[in-house]
Amino acid sequence: xxRHVRLTMAEHFYGSFFIGDAKVVTKRPVIIxxxxxxxxxxxxxxxxxxxxxxxxxxxxxxxxxxxxGVVSTCSYEARRFGIHSAMPISQAYRLCPQxxxxxxxxxxxxxxxxxxxxIFYDFTPHIxxxxxxxxxxxxxxxxxxxxxxxxxxxxxxxxxxxxxxxTISVGISSVKMVAKIASDFCKPDGLLEVKEGxxxxxxxxxxxxxxxxxGSKTKRSLNLQGIKIIGDLAALSLPVLQERYGERGQHxxxxxxxxxxxxxxxxxxxxxxxxxxxxxxxxxxKEEILKNMLHxxxxxxxxxxxxxxxxxxxxxxxxxxxFRTFTRACTLAERTNFTDTIYKEAKKVFFNFYxxxxxxxxxxxxxxxxxxxxxxxxxxxxxxxxxxxxxxKVVDRIKDKYGERAIHRAK
Ligand code: TTP
Ligand code: MG
Numbered sequence: 205x206x207r208h209v210r211l212t213m214a215e216h217f218y219g220s221f222f223i224g225d226a227k228v229v230t231k232r233p234v235i236i237x238x239x240x241x242x243x244x245x246x247x248x249x250x251x252x253x254x255x256x257x258x259x260x261x262x263x264x265x266x267x268x269x270x271x272x273g274v275v276s277t278c279s280y281e282a283r284r285f286g287i288h289s290a291m292p293i294s295q296a297y298r299l300c301p302q303x304x305x306x307x308x309x310x311x312x313x314x315x316x317x318x319x320x321x322x323i324f325y326d327f328t329p330h331i332x333x334x335x336x337x338x339x340x341x342x343x344x345x346x347x348x349x350x351x352x353x354x355x356x357x358x359x360x361x362x363x364x365x366x367x368x369x370x371t372i373s374v375g376i377s378s379v380k381m382v383a384k385i386a387s388d389f390c391k392p393d394g395l396l397e398v399k400e401g402x403x404x405x406x407x408x409x410x411x412x413x414x415x416x417x418x419g420s421k422t423k424r425s426l427n428l429q430g431i432k433i434i435g436d437l438a439a440l441s442l443p444v445l446q447e448r449y450g451e452r453g454q455h456x457x458x459x460x461x462x463x464x465x466x467x468x469x470x471x472x473x474x475x476x477x478x479x480x481x482x483x484x485x486x487x488x489x490k491e492e493i494l495k496n497m498l499h500x501x502x503x504x505x506x507x508x509x510x511x512x513x514x515x516x517x518x519x520x521x522x523x524x525x526x527f528r529t530f531t532r533a534c535t536l537a538e539r540t541n542f543t544d545t546i547y548k549e550a551k552k553v554f555f556n557f558y559x560x561x562x563x564x565x566x567x568x569x570x571x572x573x574x575x576x577x578x579x580x581x582x583x584x585x586x587x588x589x590x591x592x593x594x595x596x597k598v599v600d601r602i603k604d605k606y607g608e609r610a611i612h613r614a615k
Contacts, residue, residue: 231344232378232400233342233344233378233467233468234342234343234344234347234353234376234378235340235341235342235343235344235376235377235378235379235380235383235468236327236340236341236343236353236356236357236360236374236375236376236383237338237339237340237341237374237375237376237377237380237383237384237386237387238324238338238339238341238360238372238373238374238387239337239338239372239373239387239388239391240320240337240338240364240370240371240372240373241280241370241371241372241373241391241392241393242277242278242279242280242283242392243277243313243336243337243370244262244276244277244308244309244313245260245261245262245277245278245279245282246279246370246371247309247312247313247316247370248260248262248304248306248309249279250368250369250370255279255304257281258279258281258303258304259278259279259281259282259284259285259287259300259302259303259304260278260279260281260282260303260304260306261275261278261279261282261287261293261296261300261303261304261305261306262275262276262277262278262306262307262308263275263276263277263278263293263296263305263307263308264293264307265293265305265307266293266294266296266297266305268297269294269297269298269301270294271293271294271297272292272293272294273292273293274289274290274291274292274293275287275288275289275290275291275292275293275296276289276308277289278296278303280392282296282300282303285299285300285303286299287299287300287303293305313336314336316368316370317336317337319367319368320337320364320367320368320370320372321333321339323360323363323364323367324339324341324360326363327341327343327346327350327356327359327360327363328341328342328343328345328346329470329535330342330343330344330345330468330470331468331470332468332469332470340380340383340384340468341360341468342467342468343356353376353397354376354395354397357374357376357395357397358395360372360374361374361393361395371392371393372393373387373388373390373391373392373393373394373395374387374390374394374395374396375387375388375389375390375395375396375397375398376395376396376397376398377397377398377403378400378403379403379462379463379464380464380466380467380468381415381416381459381464381466382398382403382406382407382462383398385406385407385410385414386398386406403462404438404461404462406462407434407435407438407460407461407462408433408434408435408438409433409434409435410433410434411432411433411434412426412427412431412432412433412434412436412437412460414434415434415437415456415459415460416459416464417452417455417456417459418456422449422452422456434460437456437457437460438457438460438461440457442454442457445457470573475513475572475574476515476519476570476571476572477504477507477508477511477513477515477570477571477572478504478519478521478568478569478570478571479500479503479504479507479568479569480500480521480566480567480568480569481496481499481500481566481567481568482523482565482566483496483564483565483566486524486525486563486564486565487563487564488561488562488563488564493554493564493567494551496567497547497550497551497554497567497569498543498547500550500567500568500569501543501546501547501550501569502543502547504546504569504570504571505541505542505543505546505596506543506600506603508541508571508574509541509596509600510600513541513574514539514540514541514574515536515539515540515541515571515572515573515574516535516536516538516539516540516573516574517533517534517535517536517571517572517573518533518534518535518536518546518549518550518553518569518570518571519531519532519533519553519568519569519570519571519572520532520533520550520553520554520557520567520568520569520570521566521567521568521569521570522554522557522558522564522566522567522568523564523565523566523567524562524563524564524565525563525564525565527565529566530557532553532554532556532557533553534549534552534553535573536549539573539574540571541571541596542592542596543596544592546569546571550569554567
C-alpha cells in the first residue's frame with residue numbers, strides 16, 4: 205500500500221523511487237521567484253529620460269555629503285561605484301557625487317507594484333508576496349498554458365515590461381531557495397531555470413551564506429572549519445552536522461543538497477472578515493434572505509475598509525434547517541471591499557447553490573485572500589472605482605458620526 209511507504213527526503217526530492225520493480229514518480233512543484241530590477245530607481249529612470257543610463261540613488265537627501273539617512277536603492281549604474289541599499293547616504297555621495305539623488309516616492313511605487321502583482325495573478329493564483337517588488341509564484345498547475353516553465357518566465361517578463369516598461373529577473377526551480385538564488389544570479393533583466401537534476405550542481409560552488417538560515421555567525425563558525433562553499437558543507441555527513449549544530453545541522457544538510465519542501469505560502473487563508481445572520485425562523489423567503497445578505501455584505505465591506513483591506517475570495521455560508529452547513533466560494537476578478545460587488549457576488553454564489561424547498565437557518569458572508577499589505581492604498585485603475593471609493597468614504601463618515609444605522613443602502 206503506497207500510503208504506508210515512508211520516503212526518505214532524497215527519494216521524495218529527486219522525484220522518483222522504486223517499490224519492488226515499480227517506479228513511482230512524485231511531483232515536485234515548479235516555482236518562479238520574480239524580482240524587479242533596481243525597482244525604485246528604475247521607476248524614476250523610466251519616468252525621466254534624463255536619468256537613463258546615469259547613476260541614480262534613491263534615499264535620504266545627501267546634503268552635499270553631510271546628509272543623514274540611508275540609500276533605499278540605486279540604479280545598476282550607481283552600483284558600479286560600490287553604492288548599495290542601506291549604505292549611509294553620505295558615503296554614497298562620497299563614492300559618486302555626480303549621481304542623481306532623489307527622494308523615494310512611495311505612492312508611485314505602490315501603484316506600479318500593484319500593476320506588477322496583477323500581472324503575476326494572470327499567471328497563477330498561487331502567489332507568496334515577499335516585498336513590494338518580489339514574489340514566489342507556484343506555476344505547477346499553470347505553466348503548461350504558456351508552454352514550458354521557461355516560456356512562462358519569458359512571458360511574465362514580457363507582460364511586465366509591456367505594461368510597466370520595467371525589467372524583472374526570474375529564477376525557476378522546484379525549490380524556493382534555489383529559485384531566489386537563481387533570480388539574484390541573473391540580475392538584471394535575466395531568467396535562469398535550474399532544472400530538477402541540476403540543483404546540487406548549481407548550489408555546489410556558491411558561498412555558504414547563500415543558504416537560507418546561514419547568517420554571519422554560522423558563516424564565521426563554518427569558515428573556521430574550512431567550509432566556504434555549499435559543496436564543502438554538503439560533503440559533511442548528516443550525523444556530523446547534527447552533532448555540531450543540532451537540529452539546525454540537519455536543516456543545513458538538506459539545504460546544502462538542495463532539499464527543501466517549503467511551499468509557496470499564500471497568506472490568504474489566515475485572515476478573513478465575515479458576518480453571519482441566524483433567522484428567527486427557518487425561511488425560504490427570498491426577499492428576506494437577500495435583505496439580510498445585503499446587510500451582511502455592507503457590514504463586511506465596512507470592516508474591510510476600516511482595516512484598509514481588500515479581498516479576492518468571497519465565501520457564502522449557508523445552514524439549512526436541521527443544521528446541515530455548506531460553504532460555497534468564488535474568486536473575484538479583482539480585490540474589493542465594495543458593498544455592491546460583495547453583495548452581487550454573494551447573491552450569485554447563493555443562487556448557484558439554492559434549490560427550491562430549501563429552508564435557510566443561517567447565512568454568512570466572508571471575504572478573504574487579502575495579502576500584499578503594501579498595496580492597500582486607495583489608488584484605483586479606473587474612474588468608476590474612484591467614484592465608488594468616494595461614495596464608500598462618505599457613507600463611512602456618516603456612520604462614524606451618527607452610528608451604524610444612520611444610513612442604509614436601498615436594495
Ligand atoms: P530589492 O528588490 O532588494 O532591490 P532593488 O529592486 O532596488 O534591486 P535588485 O535589482 O537588486 O532587486 O528592493 C526593492 C525595493 O525596496 C528597492 O527598489 C527599494 C526598497 N528597499 C529599501 O527601501 N531599502 C532597502 O534596504 C532595500 C533592500 C530595499
Ligand atoms: Mg528588486
